[in-house]
Amino acid sequence: MSDILKELAAILEARKSESPDSSYVASLYAKPDKMLEKIGEEAVETIIAAKNEDREQIIYETADLWFHSMVMLAQKGLSPDDVLNELARRFGVSGHDEKASRK
């Protein structure tokens, strides 16, 4: 897993034990419906950016989309490695080199 994804996943995990008013991520864990709505919202914003051929906005909105998807994965007890392993499996390789949280 990239260092960025690994570090962000560790921060998201740590936020689980913090109070909802202490941070944005902690507030999303307390409101699962809002967390899921954010994924939809960011997906729509990514589509609009792509339709507008706005490369900077595509990157910005995709980062928002990946971020909120990672919050959802963390909330479900999953990690980015679980998704990377699935992508690797589709490539026909044996799996990502780091152990996933789900087997």
Ligand SMILES: N=c1c2ncn([C@@H]3O[C@H](COP(=O)(O)OP(=O)(O)OP(=O)(O)O)[C@@H](O)[C@H]3O)c2ncn1[C@@H]1O[C@H](COP(=O)(O)O)[C@@H](O)[C@H]1O
């Ligand atoms: N990568 C991110 C990140 N990307 C996006 N966002 C937040 O996601 C939200 C995106 O929502 P929108 O684009 O709709 O913007 P908005 O209008 O401000 O949001 P709303 O009012 O609609 O909720 C914003 O509040 C951004 O601040 C993020 N918030 C946090 N992180 C990372 O998560 C870590 C933990 O964050 P905290 O829990 O806030 O400390 C941080 O250290 C960062 O590394």
